Amino acid sequence: EAGVTQSPTHLIKTRGQQATLRCSPISGHTSVYWYQQALGLGLQFLLWYDEGEERNRGNFPPRFSGRQFPNYSSELNVNALELEDSALYLCATHAWGNRETQYFGPGTRLLVL
Amino acid sequence: AQSVTQPDIHITVSEGASLELRCNYSYGATPYLFWYVQSPGQGLQLLLKYFSGDTLVQGIKGFEAEFKRSQSSFNLRKPSVHWSDAAEYFCAVGARTGTASKLTFGTGTRLQVTL
Numbered sequence: 166e167a168g169v170t171q172s173p174t175h176l177i178k179t180r181g182q183q184a185t186l187r188c189s190p191i192s193g194h195t196s197v198y199w200y201q202q203a204l205g206l207g208l209q210f211l212l213w214y215d216e217g218e219e220r221n222r223g224n225f226p227p228r229f230s231g232r233q234f235p236n237y238s239s240e241l242n243v244n245a246l247e248l249e250d251s252a253l254y255l256c257a258t259h260a261w262g263n264r265e266t267q268y269f270g271p272g273t274r275l276l277v278l
Numbered sequence: 279a280q281s282v283t284q285p286d287i288h289i290t291v292s293e294g295a296s297l298e299l300r301c302n303y304s305y306g307a308t309p310y311l312f313w314y315v316q317s318p319g320q321g322l323q324l325l326l327k328y329f330s331g332d333t334l335v336q337g338i339k340g341f342e343a344e345f346k347r348s349q350s351s352f353n354l355r356k357p358s359v360h361w362s363d364a365a366e367y368f369c370a371v372g373a374r375t376g377t378a379s380k381l382t383f384g385t386g387t388r389l390q391v392t393l
Contacts, residue, residue, distance in 0.1 A: 208383040269322040
């Protein structure tokens, strides 16, 4: 069974640009979580999508947004990129009947120059 | 709000030695507790989890953790460390209320293994 996949693995952007990160869940998983792992700040919860709806968001500005598609894959968009957005962005998913256990993808490393 | 403290930023042990990584949590009720491991440049792999029942839980790669409610702790242990265990380890607490399931992570403990 394939695990959680994320693309691209690396992304380089400049300040002010937009970044789009993608996540495909494990088959049968319906919820997607996004986390930011920035140097010195640890893992911070960003967003949670379930059944196509945004269910919860962390303490991040509105320029961080996303969506979940009918096939449960998800996209994270970061607008007006700032230098401090440079981080590893991790996606995690869980099954509908097993919401407590999240399985993580390998992450997308975003570098903002 | 829940929180997790991992007091050791960096630990170095010799291969074959025992290991204990500390984790303390703050949560209003009995939490879901997790340990994840992250190798350099990789995502997080679930080592083990505690939901209820037996307070000593076994995980993958020979790891175990013990939930101690009185100490609000969930320390990770391994009797004999292998060089391949060198990585960063994260303790996390999950909310139990409603449908919210976001995880709150500690800041991580980086494990170095000397040969």
